[in-house]
Amino acid sequence: xxxxxxxxxxxxxxxxxxHGRTSRTARPSAQLPGFRLSPRxxxxxxSVATHSxxxxxxxxxxxxxxxxxxxxxxxxxxxxxxxxxxTSWHAENFAAVFDKAPMLRYYLNSLVYSLLATLGMLxxxxxxxxxxxxxxxxxxxxxxxxxxxxxxxxxxxVAVPLYILWARLDMTGTLWPLIVPxxxxxxxxxxxxxQFFLTIPESYSEAARLDGLSELGILRRVILPMAKPGxxxxxxxxxxxxxxxxxxxxxxxxxxxxxxxxxxxxxxxRGVHQVQWNLTMAATLLAMIPVVAIFFVAQKTFVExxxxxxxxx
Numbered sequence: 001x002x003x004x005x006x007x008x009x010x011x012x013x014x015x016x017x018x019h020g021r022t023s024r025t026a027r028p029s030a031q032l033p034g035f036r037l038s039p040r041x042x043x044x045x046x047s048v049a050t051h052s053x054x055x056x057x058x059x060x061x062x063x064x065x066x067x068x069x070x071x072x073x074x075x076x077x078x079x080x081x082x083x084x085x086x087t088s089w090h091a092e093n094f095a096a097v098f099d100k101a102p103m104l105r106y107y108l109n110s111l112v113y114s115l116l117a118t119l120g121m122l123x124x125x126x127x128x129x130x131x132x133x134x135x136x137x138x139x140x141x142x143x144x145x146x147x148x149x150x151x152x153x154x155x156x157x158v159a160v161p162l163y164i165l166w167a168r169l170d171m172t173g174t175l176w177p178l179i180v181p182x183x184x185x186x187x188x189x190x191x192x193x194x195q196f197f198l199t200i201p202e203s204y205s206e207a208a209r210l211d212g213l214s215e216l217g218i219l220r221r222v223i224l225p226m227a228k229p230g231x232x233x234x235x236x237x238x239x240x241x242x243x244x245x246x247x248x249x250x251x252x253x254x255x256x257x258x259x260x261x262x263x264x265x266x267x268x269x270r271g272v273h274q275v276q277w278n279l280t281m282a283a284t285l286l287a288m289i290p291v292v293a294i295f296f297v298a299q300k301t302f303v304e305x306x307x308x309x310x311x312x313x
Contacts, residue, residue: 065288072282079278093282100279103286105258106265113175113249113261114242120182121189121238126231128185129193130219134205144194151187155247163251173256178248182238189234196230197223232301236294243291262287 037045071079072093074086097103131137132144166177200223208218224231246263253259260268266283 068281068284068288071278072285074278076276076278079276079281090278093278094286097279097283097286101265101268101283103262103265103283106260106262109175109259110243110261110263113178113245114239116179117182117242118235118238120179121186122231122235124183124185125189125193125234126224127219129190129197130215130223132190133194133197134202134218134223135215147187147190151191159247159251166252172252173259175249175253175259175261177252178242178245186238189238192234192237193227193230196227196233200226229301232298236298239294240291 067084070084070086073089073091074083075088075090078087132140132147162177163172166172171177204222204226205218208222213221244263245261246267249259249261249264253261253264257268266280266287
């Protein structure tokens with residue numbers, strides 16, 4: 001019979017744990033003192049930072065407009081100085097603009113160009129966008145690719161052949177070379193409307209087909225009422241582009257002052273009266289008023305049309 005002896009542990013060593021693990025003395029973790037915001041304070045700080053950035057951007061964009069407005073009310077002598085605030089307000093500058101240049105005719109030409117071009121875009125681009133978004137036909141994807149290519153094509157590339165075409169038709173010197181192309185479709189408007197039509201559920205169209213509606217009826221009675229924001233955005237884009245267009249009127253109506261639009265008239269106005277900056281700014285302000293007013297009236301619809309047009313692709 002053997003007896004087992006247990007050797008004493010060496011001095012300075014700890015006895016082994018029952019399960020073979022050595023015991024360790026827990027130490028408090030070192031934590032650096034810091035400042036932590038509460039969730040409510042974090043939301044307030046984030047809101048302040050976001051709004052501060054937005055205010056700075058708004059001031060940057062508003063500064064040129066404020067400069068135009070203030071200069072439009074200055075005298076001829078003060079407009080040539082570095083003063084920002086008018087020492088005396090001259091509202092008669094706006095009446096003098098109509099005496100120095102045929103602004104009413106420029107206004108009328110711009111309205112004719114913008115309104116007819118917008119109407120032509122709606123009549124031609126809406127059916128094409130519907131066909132690209134809803135109908136299934138051979139060559140649809142290729143047609144959409146060609147539409148995107150036409151949208152990316154700079155207008156200066158085709159300016160010379162188009163001018164030769166309109167010159168042979170004896171239509172230069174008028175607004176018709178600018179208006180007629182919108183009645184055969186606008187690539188950007190087709191793309192924008194097609195993207196918006198894709199956001200409308202297909203079930204609405206299927207239900208309308210079961211009720212016996214034709215594709216034209218579905219477009220008129222189902223799609224267009226639901227696509228008002230997208231249609232309004234496309235119309236507003238076209239109106240603003242044609243109202244501010246300078247290259248087109250210069251190319252086709254430059255030889256006939258009777259057909260000049262506001263953008264072309266303002267450029268010639270500044271050339272004739274280049275020292276009278278107060279009158280130039282007054283004429284610029286008069287040209288800005290219609291577009292600014294339309295944008296503020298249709299701002300909500302415009303933003304909805306832009307936001308929904310990028311949902312599906």
